Amino acid sequence: MSRVILQTHDLTVRFGGHVAVDHVSCAFKTGELTAIVGPNGAGKTTYFNLISGQIPISEGRVELNGRDITRASVSQRCDLGIGRAFQLTNLFPNLTVLENVRLVIQQRAKLGFSFFSMADSHSEITDRALSVLDKVKLFSLKDQAVSALSHGNQRKLEVAMLIALDPAVYMFDEPTAGMSVDEAPVVLDLIAELKAEKDRTILLVEHKMDVIRTLADRIIVLHNGALAADGDPAEVMASDVVQEAYMGKELTDV
């Protein structure tokens, strides 16, 4: 049964006189993939930053599992179950791909939501890391230093590390940006798989229409920092507010 796991109440941030996120109240349920759309500068990434704790909130609050996490740090939020690709990838560029994923799994094991109820042995951690790398098609690069990876493979590694962490709430901000047409489907398939596998909550900032159509259970639209629409993808996409906000310009059909 799905339930509300994450909620923002009147979430607001001001930069000087500019209100970048304006009293956004929204609840996110388990098992639901929500696409967050809106024109450039609408406040999507800033909304993400407020949820994951990257920037302080001017007004409002964030709740995870009913607990107020408004004042929690990025790492506390991460420990509580909010996982965002880039926050994990203060990658260690001189360590190998495998070593980077192992570190996340070790960290996760320490937090007590371990995959390994009996023992988090070296080989179990390595096996788990290798299986995640296999999923994201980075197995063959496991012994490469992260600094030697292409941009697309670094982005895949971000996703691998998020999967290794397996947070309650997955946050993806344009996960295929900068990827080649060959690389993007790997990441999109993984997100689809994550969605299908378990009752995961996924928040996805995305501009590409076909990705949204394929993956989203729900769309929310931000416009000038405010919540302009929220609901079923087909209805939201057809709504006047979306047509006006985009004027056919920015959601890209690929």
Ligand SMILES: Nc1ncnc2c1ncn2[C@@H]1O[C@H](COP(=O)(O)OP(=O)(O)OP(=O)(O)O)[C@@H](O)[C@H]1O
């Ligand atoms: N740290 C900051 N200081 C000042 N202004 C900021 C800061 N971060 C974001 N902004 C402003 O807040 C607004 C929202 O930016 P944000 O990056 O969240 O938009 P976005 O919807 O993610 O856009 P895009 O689709 O282009 O990534 C913009 O006007 C931006 O210039």
